[in-house]
Amino acid sequence: MDIQKYLEHIQSEKREVSSSYLSHLQKQHVLNVHFENLDILARKPLSLHEEDLYQKIVHAKKGGVCYELNGIFYFLLKELGFDPYLMAGTVYVREGIWALENAHLFIIAPIDNKEYLVDVGMGGNSPRIPVPLNGEEVVDSDGLYRVNKDETTSFYYLQKKTDDDWEMLYRFEQPSHKWNLENIHPICVLTETAPESMFNKVYFLSRVTENGRITLLGDTLIIVDGKEKTKEKLEKHEIKETVRRYFQIQV
Secondary structure, eight states: OOHHHHHHHTTOOOOOOOHHHHHHHHHHHHHHSOEEOHHHHTTOOOOOOHHHHHIIIIISOOOBOHHHHHHHHHHHHHHTTOOOEEEEEEEEEETTEEOSTTOEEEEEEEETTEEEEEOSOOOSSOOSSOEETTSOOEEETTEEEEEEEOTTSSOEEEEEEOSSSEEEEEEEOOOSSOBOTTTSHHHHHHHHHOTTOSTTTSOEEEEEOSSEEEEEETTEEEEEETTEEEEEEOOGGGHHHHHHHHHOOOO
C-alpha cells in the first residue's frame, strides 16, 4: 500500500501522531471516500485483503461498505504510527429492533490516555470526528455525539443528539477477543448474501459534504445541507445518472 498516494487521495499529508491529526484524517476520509454498496448489488464478492482494498479505494477511487472503509483506514492509521484496533457493533433500527448482531465494523484508537471511537464507514448519521469512549460530548458540523455506557449492562452506545433526546446509532461491548478482518469476514459475507440484508437489494450510497451529506437509498435521493433537508423520489431511469452526478461513479 502506497501511503503517500492514499494520503493524497484523501487530500491529507503525514504529520506527527496526535488526537488533532486523527480527527483531521477521519474528516478528510469521509469527505473523499464515499459509502456505497455497488459491488454487492453486482454480486461481486468483497475482498478484505489490504492490497485489494487499496486497489479498489485508492487506485480505482471507488467507495465501499464498513468492512472495506474502516478496514483500509485501520491499515492507514497503523502505518502512520497510531495503535488502533477493530471493533464490531450492532446497528439500531428502531424501538426494540436491532440489525444483525456485530455486523458493523469500526475502529477504536487509543491516544493521549483516551480511547476514541473512529468510524469512516457508517453511511448514515455517524460523526466525522473521533468520539471519546468516556462519555465526553463532541460536536461537528453534523451534530452533537457521545458514547454512553450503560452501567446495568456491558454495552456502550454511540448516540447523536436530536431536538428532544439522544438518538441511538449502534451499540457494542468490549469483547474477550480482538476483532480482525479475518474473523469479521463471515459476517461480511452474510451482509452480501443474506435474504434479510438490505445491502443486496437496493442502492445505498452516501457522500459526506462540508455542510451535510447526500444519500441515495433505493430510489430516494436525500440531500442535507445545513439545516435544510430535501427528499426526491427518482424514476428508475434517473438512478444511474444520479449515481454518476452525485457520486462520480459509473454504473
